[in-house]
Amino acid sequence: MLKYVKWVTVALAIITMAAILQSTTASGTVMQVQNTYSAKCALCHAADGSGNTPKGKELKMKDLRSPEVQKMSDTEMYKLIAKGKKKMPGYEASLGKQACNELVVYVRELAKKK
Numbered sequence: 001m002l003k004y005v006k007w008v009t010v011a012l013a014i015i016t017m018a019a020i021l022q023s024t025t026a027s028g029t030v031m032q033v034q035n036t037y038s039a040k041c042a043l044c045h046a047a048d049g050s051g052n053t054p055k056g057k058e059l060k061m062k063d064l065r066s067p068e069v070q071k072m073s074d075t076e077m078y079k080l081i082a083k084g085k086k087k088m089p090g091y092e093a094s095l096g097k098q099a100c101n102e103l104v105v106y107v108r109e110l111a112k113k114k
């Protein structure tokens with residue numbers, strides 16, 4: 001009986017630890033993509049995606065949260081971020097595929113926050 005209780009305790013501890021680990025890595029990713037956006041994208045697109053920056057105005061940027069931009073499919077948006085378009089630099093080479101995918105998700109999140 002005592003042995004059984006011990007195992008249950010151990011199992012619970014493992015489950016709790018796994019849950020904590022999972023939640024921290026999930027929010028870690030969000031933090032990371034937010035940092036990437038601030039470092040690489042906000043200069044032109046602004047922190048909120050509005051494009052309301054000196055550089056954004058100069059380039060006549062669309063609001064990333066606008067329906068016009070949001071109607072792009074994930075694939076189209078990924079391609080744009082990864083490969084670039086005209087004045088927009090591509091980021092696949094410097095940031096990698098994973099980060100570009102996360103940025104697509106992040107741009108969707110910006111639209112939800114508006």
Ligand code: HEC
Nearest residue numbers: 040041044059062069077081085086087088089091103107
């Ligand atoms: C040097 C300024 C600059 C930086 C830095 C930049 N962009 Fe852009 N971005 C642009 C320009 C200019 C366009 C419009 C491209 C076009 O269609 O001519 C654009 C377009 C976009 C679009 C499509 C919306 C549209 O206007 O058609 C998305 C999505 C986007 N950028 C995401 C990002 C992300 C994510 C980053 C950071 C990894 C980033 N951009 C960094 C200049 C920039």
